[in-house]
Amino acid sequence: MGTYLKLAWRNLWRNRKRTVIAASSVFFAVFLALAMRSMQKGSYDFMIDSSVRISTGYIQVHAKDYWDKRSLDKSMVLDPEVISKISKLPDVTLVIPRFETFTLVSHGNATKVSPIVGINPDKERTILKLQEKLVSGKYLTGSSKGVLIGQGLAELLKVGVGDSIVLYGQGFHAITAAALVPVQGIIKLPIPEMNKTMIYCSLSYAQWLYSAPGRLTSLSIMIDRPNRLDEVRSEVKKFFDDKYEVMTWKEMTPELVQSIEVDSAGGIIMLAILYIVIGFGIFGTIMMMTTERTKEFGILIAVGMKKTKLIMVTTIETIFISLIGVFAGIVISYPILLYFYYHPIKLTGELAEAMLAFGVEPIMPFSIAPGIFIAQFWTVLLIALLSAWYPFRYVHKLKAVEAIRN
Amino acid sequence: MKSVISLTFIYLISICEFIFSQTAKEVIQKADQLMRAKSSYSEVKMTIVKPDWSRTMGLKIWSLEPEYALIYVTEPARDKGTVTLKRKNEVWNWIPSAQKVIKIPPSMMMQSWMGSDFTNDDLVKQSSIVDDYTHKFIGEENIGEFNCWKIQLTPKPEAGVVWGKIVIWISKKEYFELKADYYDEDGNIVKTFTGGDPQKMDDRTVLTHWEMVPVDEPGNKTILDYDKIEFNIATDQSFFSEQNMKRVR
Numbered sequence: 001m002g003t004y005l006k007l008a009w010r011n012l013w014r015n016r017k018r019t020v021i022a023a024s025s026v027f028f029a030v031f032l033a034l035a036m037r038s039m040q041k042g043s044y045d046f047m048i049d050s051s052v053r054i055s056t057g058y059i060q061v062h063a064k065d066y067w068d069k070r071s072l073d074k075s076m077v078l079d080p081e082v083i084s085k086i087s088k089l090p091d092v093t094l095v096i097p098r099f100e101t102f103t104l105v106s107h108g109n110a111t112k113v114s115p116i117v118g119i120n121p122d123k124e125r126t127i128l129k130l131q132e133k134l135v136s137g138k139y140l141t142g143s144s145k146g147v148l149i150g151q152g153l154a155e156l157l158k159v160g161v162g163d164s165i166v167l168y169g170q171g172f173h174a175i176t177a178a179a180l181v182p183v184q185g186i187i188k189l190p191i192p193e194m195n196k197t198m199i200y201c202s203l204s205y206a207q208w209l210y211s212a213p214g215r216l217t218s219l220s221i222m223i224d225r226p227n228r229l230d231e232v233r234s235e236v237k238k239f240f241d242d243k244y245e246v247m248t249w250k251e252m253t254p255e256l257v258q259s260i261e262v263d264s265a266g267g268i269i270m271l272a273i274l275y276i277v278i279g280f281g282i283f284g285t286i287m288m289m290t291t292e293r294t295k296e297f298g299i300l301i302a303v304g305m306k307k308t309k310l311i312m313v314t315t316i317e318t319i320f321i322s323l324i325g326v327f328a329g330i331v332i333s334y335p336i337l338l339y340f341y342y343h344p345i346k347l348t349g350e351l352a353e354a355m356l357a358f359g360v361e362p363i364m365p366f367s368i369a370p371g372i373f374i375a376q377f378w379t380v381l382l383i384a385l386l387s388a389w390y391p392f393r394y395v396h397k398l399k400a401v402e403a404i405r406n
Numbered sequence: 407m408k409s410v411i412s413l414t415f416i417y418l419i420s421i422c423e424f425i426f427s428q429t430a431k432e433v434i435q436k437a438d439q440l441m442r443a444k445s446s447y448s449e450v451k452m453t454i455v456k457p458d459w460s461r462t463m464g465l466k467i468w469s470l471e472p473e474y475a476l477i478y479v480t481e482p483a484r485d486k487g488t489v490t491l492k493r494k495n496e497v498w499n500w501i502p503s504a505q506k507v508i509k510i511p512p513s514m515m516m517q518s519w520m521g522s523d524f525t526n527d528d529l530v531k532q533s534s535i536v537d538d539y540t541h542k543f544i545g546e547e548n549i550g551e552f553n554c555w556k557i558q559l560t561p562k563p564e565a566g567v568v569w570g571k572i573v574i575w576i577s578k579k580e581y582f583e584l585k586a587d588y589y590d591e592d593g594n595i596v597k598t599f600t601g602g603d604p605q606k607m608d609d610r611t612v613l614t615h616w617e618m619v620p621v622d623e624p625g626n627k628t629i630l631d632y633d634k635i636e637f638n639i640a641t642d643q644s645f646f647s648e649q650n651m652k653r654v655r
Contacts (some may be wrong), residue, residue, distance in 0.1 A: 174521020
């Protein structure tokens with residue numbers, strides 16, 4: 001076997017130019033497929049991650065019926081011990097209590113309906129990251145009695161930091177919730193619809209305003225490995241009886257799941273087309289390489305070389321070429337993808353506006369999930385091996401006399 | 407003796423004829439007028455019943471038909487002083503804790519008013535059960551001790567009404583509107599109003615206990631108990647102003 005490998009390796013470098021051309025056709029194939037898949041996977045992960053951050057969390061616990069009714073009457077009181085137990089589960093990175101409802105917000109003659117979210121300001125530093133989005137004013141603390149409002153909302157209401165706005169809504173058990181509250185900070189949210197409406201305040205203030213001491217509307221759970229979603233969900237479920245619901249983002253935002261599925265189907269078709277082009281590229285190169293060596297094969301067979309051995313060597317050659325191409329592809333594309341992973345491409349113009357309207361930040365993120373590299377490795381290697389069928393047949397049918405005369 | 411009986415019989419027949427000669431529309435009109443006046447003042451306890459909680463609010467209501475109404479909340483303590491003003495098709499709220507008048511934006515009109523089963527829109531809706539519907543007798547039924555006409559109301563095509571139909575039970579003697587079933591356009595029952603506890607209020611006897619039950623939300627209902635009603639009080643449009651919202655007690 002060692003001899004075959006040595007022979008194959010030497011054969012490769014006998015004609016350097018030929019090998020480099022063949023390997024680079026594989027290389028480009030891997031490179032293109034990787035870049036495309038990385039971009040797709042990256043944008044899905046990004047969509048999911050940004051969506052769960054601002055809305056639901058990967059997993060959410062709420063009282064039964066809350067999800068349908070969205071009423072404060074369906075809020076819940078959670079045992080702090082249960083919360084700390086959940087946060088210690090494997091894969092759980094953070095457990096975020098939130099208190100969400102709607103309010104009328106008014107200043108001067110302007111009145112709007114806005115979602116208001118009571119948050120734990122320290123925990124949300126890594127999740128909502130509102131402190132980074134502050135345009136003016138101060139970020140919340142646990143005992144803040146002020147609110148952060150979106151920049152668009154501030155413009156509509158014509159308020160600045162330090163002005164007071166009126167909040168008016170219904171609290172727990174329909175008790176009137178009304179207050180004159182100072183604007184503590186103005187935040188610029190990337191999604192226009194949120195920028196024009198959102199109000200954030202501290203959890204304790206929201207619970208006071210809505211006469212719901214100690215109550216939460218939801219407990220969002222962030223996890224570090226999204227593929228462990230279902231396992232974590234069933235772990236979390238063990239803490240709760242049927243008065244509660246434990247839902248995953250897939251159940252809470254089915255429209256996101258669907259749009260990803262549709263887009264991914266399109267991506268797979270594109271990828272299939274790319275593979276077909278790549279496949280013919282590799283096949284063409286190998287075919288050329290084989291026919292060019294007709295005379296050589298003929299002489300080898302004439303002097304007593306066994307066809308099976310010859311087939312073995314040519315197959316190993318094909319594998320070598322593919323491996324060189326695949327490894328070169330991965331080695332070269334990895335640092336590039338890594339760079340774009342940390343520095344996603346910022347989009348501008350019409351495309352950016354379309355994405356914003358869709359509620360997604362206009363950047364083109366990349367993924368460096370090992371899965372896509374492994375998948376490309378095997379797929380391209382498989383194509384190369386299928387192409388090895390040609391030299392196999394060719395050598396098998398070869399007639400030494402004709403081949404030498406050729 | 408025989409002639410007395412026959413006379414009584416003739417008399418009875420003529421009464422029956424008199425009663426049955428009324429159209430369904432006239433019956434509805436009489437029932438409507440019983441509760442209505444050009445203006446009125448009332449004190450009401452509103453109880454909101456939900457599957458797992460309930461609470462009672464005290465309300466003072468001034469109204470000037472058909473376009474103006476002002477509702478002042480007297481209890482519970484946290485809501486005391488809140489005022490709702492209906493002016494034509496707008497709803498305004500005075501919030502004492504923020505010292506601020508807010509106009510309810512159109513997007514909030516379908517939201518519940520003060521947590522009850524009434525929406526803001528219910529407050530401003532101006533459809534008339536007399537003018538916006540065509541009326542038809544569909545039977546007679548007893549509700550409690552009251553013998554009632556059962557009348558079906560179908561909205562006129564041009565009327566801006568959300569209901570597919572309304573079935574109302576009106577007592578024959580007193581013209582009490584004892585029950586009303588509201589149906590949507592697909593013929594499903596949406597909510598039921600029932601009235602009871604007739605009492606003398608001011609110059610007339612009216613029902614003072616009302617229950618509104620939304621059929622699709624089991625366990626929910628809103629109860630109105632009138633403690634006091636004064637009909638045709640002296641008031642005018644200037645009473646129903648933004649300034650007065652801050653002043654009424």
